[in-house]
Amino acid sequence: MILQLARLLGRFAVFWGVWWLLTDGRTDGLVFGAAFAAVAAAMPLVIVEPRGTDRPLALLPTVLRGLLLLPFFLWQSLYGGIDVAARAFKPRLPLTPTLFDYRLRLPPGPAPVMLASLVSLMPGTLAIVSGARLRVHVLDAGRDYQDELELLEAQVAWIFGVALQAPRTPAPTRWVSSGPETDA
Template identity: 40%
Template sequence: MRTTHRDRLHWAVTLTVALVGLWWLLGGGEGLLYGFIFAPLAAGLCAWIAPGRLPGLRPLALLRFATLFATRSLAGGLDVAWRAVQPEMPLQPSWVRYPLRLQQPVARSLMMITISLTPGTLCARLENDTLLIHILSPDMKDGIFDIEQAVAAVFGDHGAGRHP
């Protein structure tokens, strides 16, 4: 599918709004002038090198995904910290093969990044439609399906309908 100038403009405007909002949120309003200058420049560069159309995102699903990611990150961080201070270090590292049902490349990428950013898990490789994930404990694999479902909802990817 050919990317049009309108697609690139859509990328740039959407990303500019997101970056300015993030700048304002993280900076508390300080230096917002710099955000208004550099966000459009960064967004324009991204729109110029973007591989295609901006995927359709579902805002409520994105909010649910962000909430899931934040709570999983906090819980995972506390769990990993607790294991680290235990004298016996209750770790049982292992590899898990997870059959990935997401079809859209951007959804697959977000899934892999989310797994890797969640404490105690690391997405090592995608082979065909299978993720190779390193986990510190067998109970950490329980949340992988929930992450896939949340990512699928954000992008409307209907390939991730059934639990493996």
């Protein structure tokens, strides 16, 4: 009971601190912020895990775990942005856009949607969830994106506290678009 109260007060302090930072410490919004911080801190007590699930209760709320993904996302965005800029300024680099299917291991729900959103935010990519697969558009057909997608999918699974499953679809398909290609 004491541990649960300490966690509740800790979450309240974090959420109220974030509110205080977002409002530049204005005193006229602290009571309003305290009310919302209390509701946000109490949410894990209200949300009940389904019976029979083997996933442990998360120590951090999903939103806070999502913030821990920020350095990974920023690094991948920087890397992708440099790649896109290099292709724009050096026409000798290949530009062979393609579509391919990635077999999802995430269970249906919000986790695959977040994965598609994160992939789409990376420069040079676009993704949608299509059944049990992620359909991904990329700028370079010659590059293998499988490892990067598996790593990002594992990160999303951790954020949502879900276990990755065996892929539910047959082997991935790759379509090469008839985009411009330079051989200089």
